[in-house]
Amino acid sequence: MDKSMVKGLVIGGIATVVLGAGAVTGYRTITTPQNADVRAVRELKETVVTPQKRCADVAVKHQAPVKDDNRVAGSVIGGLAGGLLGNQIGGGKGKTLATVAGVAAGGYAGNQVQKNMQEGDVVVTTERRCQTVNEKSQKVVGYDVTYRLSGKEGVVRTSYKPGATLPVKNGVVDTTAPAVASKS
Known part of the structure; x- marks a missing residue:
């Protein structure tokens, strides 16, 4: 064999191996x-x-400010009315006793009437109330x-x-x- 034939066989063999390896890799890829x-x-x-703040306007009732804390006006007016009514009853010492009892009972009743009126006297205001809601x-x-x-x-x-x-x-x-x- 001559040298060129050996070279051709070697180059051909190498080419076959390279092409074969490429074909196997290509086949695997495919x-x-x-x-x-x-x-x-x-x-x-x-x-x-997520915590969130929720607010709402709420109507709130408050007792109105009281000008006569001791309810003197109710006691005096009630006492006068009770004394007048007591004075109409009986005679002599009984009349005096009825008048005094009428003043005392009328004073107490007037005081309680004024108290009830003051408690029922309310002022409504709007307040903003907030709370956190998840x-x-x-x-x-x-x-x-x-x-x-x-x-x-x-x-x-x-x-x-x-x-x-x-x-x-x-x-x-x-x-x-x-x-x-x-x-x-």
Whole structure:
């Protein structure tokens, strides 16, 4: 054999090995799935509690300010009326006793009437009343995704809601969130 033939055989052998290895790699790339089919997606939620201040205007009744705390006017007017009525009863010492009793009873009655009137005298004002209320809401924190890859089903958790497929890298489902295109 001459040298050129040996060179040709060596170069041909090397080319065959390189082409064969490339073909095997290409075949693996072609036969390895690039995506897994999504079968089901279930949202994972957590309850979020947010305190909020709620205020309302409320009508509040207060007793009106009293000008006569000791109810002197009611006692005096009642005493006079009671004394006049007591004076109409009996005669002599009985008349005097009836007048004194009428003054005492009338004074007490007048005092109580004024007290009831003062307690019933109210002023209505509007006051703002506030309280903290905890608002509860649901927040999606992830997704459990059931997928089918090479005839087998599996479940992965993702931070994003997938579409109809999930990407596969090196024969394993990739759960990395897709990059969001920036707006220029």
